Amino acid sequence: MMRLSLPVLTPLAVLGLATMLTWVERRLLGLWQDRYGPNRVGPGGVFQAVADGVKLLFKQDWVPPFADRGVFVLAPAIGMMTVLLSFAVIPFTAMGGIAGGMNVGLLFILAMMGLGVYAVVLAGWASNSKYALLGGMRAAAQMISYEVFMGVSLLGVVMAAGSFSLRDIVAAQGRVWFVIPQCLGFCVFMLAGIAETHRLPFDLPEGENELGAGFHTEYSGLKFGMFFIAEYAGIILVSALVTTLYLGGGLGPVLPAAVWFTLKTCGMVMFFILLRAALPRPRYDQLMALGWKILLPLSLLNVMATGTIMMLRATTP
């Protein structure tokens, strides 16, 4: 029963959480910005997300006449699918996760994230509109380059744990969380993670002050909702990944693993939202320069340092 229900329940739970996260974010932003945020629908406005969802569901399903219809419809589906599939390998508990034990779990997630770029690029291209195209272009450049050092920054963790399996990586953090020995990799991964989910300060593909709504300018209704929810699911995913890779996953005293995992993930999500409340947005070329000139060397340095230390450890008896 357990083995059957998990694959069904996980995506539903992720969707539900992502939807709720839109409300959480708005309330938190409200708190930090000296205002209320949505507080009318239900207790504390908690049903706001539901109301928004219903609104999006009932909107006319409209495809602009100048868009490339097939690709236009496909793009948000790709975005949603890749994020949901990634959750399959996240080990929520020591045992859990749909395919938590997959021996190339980390590679699977990187592959899914790589595919996720298509959603944004295709959306920008298929919209056949200038703002969307500029957003799509920015997204392609940003996400592809940030994927490079996201992968490289993770190598340190893989080397230290000796496995691509997320469950093994968690297990390898029994003594000390990787955030301490791998702090350089952690920082690079965090920045790359923000760029991957295109959140402020790295929300250049959307950059509403510059590009209207960027790659999803022409989207409305449920298709827009899918991009929207995929973005929030992406935040949860990256937060869960950071928890798994650097913060010891479900490891922790007293409380059960699932609770620790949830707490750590929530903390990361809050941090993401706080970043959005606090920082302005760098320019596109500054973002690329930061990536290639600083983060890539740093992540390479991290791999080298990890390798050197491991070699020294292995040779000293």
Add this chain to the structure above:
Amino acid sequence: MATTLSPARRREQTQSLPDWISTRLAPPGILATQPTRDGVCTIWIAATDLRPTLAALKEDASTTLMLFDLTAIDERGRTHREGQPQAAFTVVYHLLSLTSRADELRIKVPLGAASPGLPTISDLWPNANWYEREVWDLFGIRFDNHPFLRRILTPPTWTGHPLRKDHHARATEMPPYSLTEDEEMHEQHALRFDPARWGMKRHSAHSDFMFLNLGPNHPSVHGVFRIVLQLEGERIVDAVPDIGFHHRGAEKMGERQSWHTYIPYTDRVDYLGGVMNNFPYVMAVETLAGITVPPRAQMIRVMLAELFRIASHLVFYGTMAQDVGQLSPVFYMFTDRERVFGIIEAICGFRMHPAWFRIGGVAMDLPAGWDGLVRAFINDLPKRLDEYDAMVMRNPIFRARTQGVGAYTTAEAVEWGVTGPGLRATGLAWDYRRHAPYACYDQLEFDIPTAANGDCFDRVAVHVAEIRQSLRILRQCVDNMPAGPIKAEHPLTCPPPKPRTMHDIETLIHHFLGVSWGPVIPAGEARCCIEATKGLNSYTLVSDGGTTSYRTRIRTPSFAHLQMIPLLSRGVMIADLIAILGSIDFVMADVDR
């Protein structure tokens, strides 16, 4: 160039500008010297002398002259023109000297009724470009050799020239409006951007350019403003600003409203400036009427103007941070602005557009407890400003986005008619409140904040420093508010003072006329200028001795500043353009009027 001219041609410091001009002109020379109520030297010259005179003034007048304003007057319905040459239209060139008040000069050129035209001066002062287009659009006066003489404020399909006296002013003077589908298509087609008309190429040697409509409805253009961008990737090759979407005919309305009822219209010109807009208007009317405003009213005016300066600068500060992607500051700053509005509401009963100034004073005296409100605010805001400095001005990403972006020099600023914080950010400590103190600014202490580089960051820094200076002025106002009347004892103040109305027939008649018709202001011309939130704002009023203005000219800072956008945006990225737009501090109502 000035350096190649013989020294004899250069003006002696002791010689006044009109004398110097008259020695250089062939007969008939200066046609007339017109007395004006505002004391600005006004001379008439023939159309043929215009270009040589202005070229000489530009090159060797030994003073820095800014083309402050360029406008026209339709003289055909005017009766009081004593001492002025025959003219159906007059084109007015207003030159402002930044170095000496004595060198301020107004040059008028008389034109006939049949196809009036003049040579362009946009090669001498680049900012003449839009002004000449505006005069062409609204008066139908042609400027020969102008690079792009097309309508600027009205739609390209408009017929007639609205500020001509024979053009209708109200919808009721026209047949009912209808828009058929064909006409709609025609209108839309007319708005379509054609690069060829602007002499722009569609391709470079190795790529096609993308033409992007930024606006008229775009989150970062601060209103209805359209910039057509010629893009190579995300880099801007060239930009064409398109204005006029917010044009409401404020100047034409001035010709239909009584002197008194026009005041609320002025509030809405720079809609963030509130009563600051009343200031130059009522001062100009008072200059025409010869009213001296009592000291308490002056101080109240200054206090409200500075409150509005703070409110406007706070909006600027917050939206600027938002334009570079920082979400939160705008909320904090709007909270502070709410407090300013709280004070303004307590004093005026309105928040954004109180229309509080009156001809001869202000509408009412200050309410009990006003000083406590203002004091609490000026004690509290500096702490908050310190926080914002940490949050915005010292933020490394904000700095990276704004430093070195959109920079111009003092010389360029003067060439393009830039005033206000945009001019001071280039390093020139020039403030109209110092240059020609009005109201009671000569009795108040304040510094003129400047910066060095004239880039986006410096413009923000100057704005922030000005908020602190305004707080300083406010404190002096609270500490030194004089007692006394809040309106002048003068028959032309409006509404007229009431106490003696029922006691003698003379006052009763004045009161009755002042209330029913509105005041009848003596014929004459006057211009009053203030340092508004965004730069110099001036009202030039021509009275023909009636109950309404004959011509109301509103010179706004934003109009001049927007003209610089193509210059600043060539070669930068779209994101930089957004930062530049944010740092210019404009509102479209102030541009289009």
